[in-house]
Amino acid sequence: MQIEFDRTKCVGHNRCYLLAPELFDVDDEGYAVVRIDGPVPASLEAKAQLAADNCPEYAITVVD
């Protein structure tokens, strides 16, 4: 599983950071930053899906 994050859609709802802090950080202005390079560890796949499913701006997608 890979995370695809579209920074141009992010407006800083911070839902991903709350639900999956292992995968998402926030910058000083509160915009999301993906913390990992490459595939999502198997143990965090459910959290990646949760982050994608709760982004009001559809800025996060997960692809297999």
Place this chain on the structure above:
Amino acid sequence: MTGTAPPEGSPVEDWATDFDHTTSAWAADATDIWDDLRERCPVAHSDRFGGTWLPTRHEDISAIAHDTEHFTSQGVIVAPFKPVGLAPVGYAPPITSDPPFHEFARRILLPAFSPKAVAPLEESTRAFCASLMDQVVAAGPLVDASVDYAEHIPVRVIAQMLGVPESDGDRFRGFIHRILEKPGQVAPPEDEGTLINYLEHIIEEHREDPRDDLIGYLLDYRVDGEPLAPEHIDGTIALTLLAGIDTTWSAIGASLWHLARHPDDRRRLIEEPELMTFAVEEFLRFYAPVTMARMVSSEVEIGGCPMAVDDWVLLPFPAANRDPEAFEAADEFVIDRERNRHAAFGLGIHRCLGSNLARMELRVAIEEWLARVPDFELADPDAVRWSSGQVRGPRELPVRIVGG
């Protein structure tokens, strides 16, 4: 058309053609009104306030919120008087600002409201909620969860951030009532003065006695060595002073109204505290307090309705949150809902600046209430009074504490 419109605040016969969000009927039944309109007329219209549209589908509300080309934010509170000619700055930047100025004004504030900046405020918020609960428990068993609890919490947090006396809370609530709940319909009492008078007073105090708070930060802010324009500073302080109070108070009050009526949800939150992350978002979805507004800046069609320049458009995010096209079981409160792209904090570039603060206050307020009062019920369901206007929440919420 406006010459023939019924006066603002007078009774409404058909919400599809003559709605008025400042009436007591709207306050009592807004959720049913949105559901009814969404089914039979997804974009309602009223001649009141000089012509106002009311979309109720998530799709239309999202489209408008993301469209800064046809809609301007220079007016965000629907009132009989339209603020025109103020774009792109508006009277309360950045909420009333349009691109490109909007981004400049917003970036000044974003660092102060980021999740990491807000986290340190949790401890004092929790201590304050706990002290309020001491008073609530002592005053019980009959208390008002809005008047005795919810309304005080955001006043305290905002006063602390801005550096103004918490004892001015009644004045803040007076400004909110006149400006947000009954826009253009209520005059200020003589002894209270206007919001402008108050802003001048607190800014002068900060200039004489500089402090490390949000007002101090705005006064010290420099762009190429120059301070921000006085009207920018005034407008931004007014915004941060007022925008976080009745909104958060409404969310806390509505959540307690829900919990008073749903013992199973109370029990689950107490027994499974890890649910709180999801529960907070579901409270925000189901009881989203805030309806924003825009003005049409160039002709556009939404949901088949032709919108003309300077028309008002309400953006009822709470109606978007209950659209069955956008949410499974949209009309059910699901305390552990895992897929929840709610729009309680808006959509697009104007996402609520204080969302992290509001979310923290809501979570802490519920936790501290349940820690002391796990069992309670509505004392008199008919005595619950909801606010009118663009911010929806219970203003009177008498509850009875059970046991203890």
